[in-house]
Amino acid sequence: MVESTAEKILHMLAQPYQIEDRELHIGASIGIAVIPDDGRSADDILRYADTAMYQAKQAGRNHYKYYTQSMNEAAQQRLRIDTAMHTALENGELQLHLQPVVTPDGKPAGAEALMRWRSAALGPVMPDVFIPIAEENGLIVPMGQWILREACRVAAALPDYMFMTVNVSCVQFRSRGFPQTVQDILVETGIEPSRLHLEITERVLMQDVEEVRQSIERIVDLGVSMAIDDFGTGYSSLSYLNRFPCSTLKIDHSFVMSMMEDQASQGLVDAIINMGHSLHIHIIAEGVETEQQLELLKYKGCDFLQGYYLSRPLPIDEFKAFMHQSV
Numbered sequence: 001m002v003e004s005t006a007e008k009i010l011h012m013l014a015q016p017y018q019i020e021d022r023e024l025h026i027g028a029s030i031g032i033a034v035i036p037d038d039g040r041s042a043d044d045i046l047r048y049a050d051t052a053m054y055q056a057k058q059a060g061r062n063h064y065k066y067y068t069q070s071m072n073e074a075a076q077q078r079l080r081i082d083t084a085m086h087t088a089l090e091n092g093e094l095q096l097h098l099q100p101v102v103t104p105d106g107k108p109a110g111a112e113a114l115m116r117w118r119s120a121a122l123g124p125v126m127p128d129v130f131i132p133i134a135e136e137n138g139l140i141v142p143m144g145q146w147i148l149r150e151a152c153r154v155a156a157a158l159p160d161y162m163f164m165t166v167n168v169s170c171v172q173f174r175s176r177g178f179p180q181t182v183q184d185i186l187v188e189t190g191i192e193p194s195r196l197h198l199e200i201t202e203r204v205l206m207q208d209v210e211e212v213r214q215s216i217e218r219i220v221d222l223g224v225s226m227a228i229d230d231f232g233t234g235y236s237s238l239s240y241l242n243r244f245p246c247s248t249l250k251i252d253h254s255f256v257m258s259m260m261e262d263q264a265s266q267g268l269v270d271a272i273i274n275m276g277h278s279l280h281i282h283i284i285a286e287g288v289e290t291e292q293q294l295e296l297l298k299y300k301g302c303d304f305l306q307g308y309y310l311s312r313p314l315p316i317d318e319f320k321a322f323m324h325q326s327v
């Protein structure tokens with residue numbers, strides 16, 4: 001009964017709405033808690049249903065989920081991370097790590113800036129865990145600004161053939177004044193704009209909102225390059241490659257991993273490289289973990305390579321040492 005009601009609600013909301021000349025889609029996530037199995041007071045039941053709804057959202061939206069005890073533990077851990085994150089920046093707990101990006105002949109060409117957080121209260125927390133929470137509570141905006149500034153400052157002191165790639169979350173991109181922040185940081189750090197690459201995921205482009213398009217245009221007008229991260233994992237629509245001025249595609253590491261065993265993945269890698277090159281877009285393969293993967297990707301014509309086989313993400317001093325021994 002509960003399930004069929006949840007399905008009915010999801011189904012009804014999923015019908016497209018025609019508003020003027022646009023078709024809009026609404027998604028929903030439903031959490032379910034049951035009296036008396038999960039609790040007896042209305043407050044408890046609502047709180048548990050809310051926890052289950054959060055899990056349903058995490059599962060990709062348009063789902064319903066029943067509350068379970070383990071969800072409560074996960075929710076408490078999430079709350080601890082959320083609380084500790086509010087003071088991470090002012091306590092100097094964030095760190096910039098750099099992962100080298102190299103040319104096919106092994107020369108360092110650039111770096112990807114990756115955020116690290118060593119919380120005084122919780123110890124090290126990995127980005128896959130804290131970034132989604134920072135996106136929910138909005139702290140990704142100041143944290144993202146911090147890493148952008150740090151990465152540009154470091155890049156300004158590196159040889160000027162090196163590019164610096166910084167990940168920008170969807171939430172940052174939609175925050176007011178993001179292009180202005182980029183411009184201010186370029187001026188403040190003195191880095192040549194063309195050396196800065198901003199990585200966004202297909203999710204940002206899929207939003208297809210005018211403000212996203214305008215922000216990208218303003219950023220590109222500053223001379224900064226745009227890269228699409230995790231290419232091929234979203235609901236890729238090739239049409240946006242035409243509409244958005246992007247200069248680099250990053251082949252997701254899941255394709256690099258499965259390419260050795262699976263012909264279909266290898267076909268996809270070939271297709272991405274060929275398509276990118278015919279549109280004058282550079283291709284970076286990420287997640288290169290073995291020599292065989294490296295050789296195959298070089299043979300296929302990837303412009304740049306990145307992965308543990310070449311180097312793990314490194315603290316700045318170790319990154320500089322890597323640069324010295326590689327040139």
Ligand code: C2E
Nearest residue numbers: 114115127128131147167168169287288289307308309313
């Ligand atoms: P991403 O942007 O796709 O970054 C690449 C991730 O792959 C990094 O994980 C990196 O350490 C890892 N990696 C590199 N080489 C290999 C390899 O050979 N094999 C495997 N299995 N993994 C490899 P990390 O640093 O844990 O970051 C995870 C994700 O968190 C990033 O994925 C990115 O989406 C997000 N993230 C990290 N730093 C930032 C940031 O400053 N801002 C934003 N918005 N997101 C960030």
Ligand code: CA
Nearest residue numbers: 112167199229
């Ligand atoms: Ca990235």
Ligand code: CA
Nearest residue numbers: 229230250286
């Ligand atoms: Ca990626």
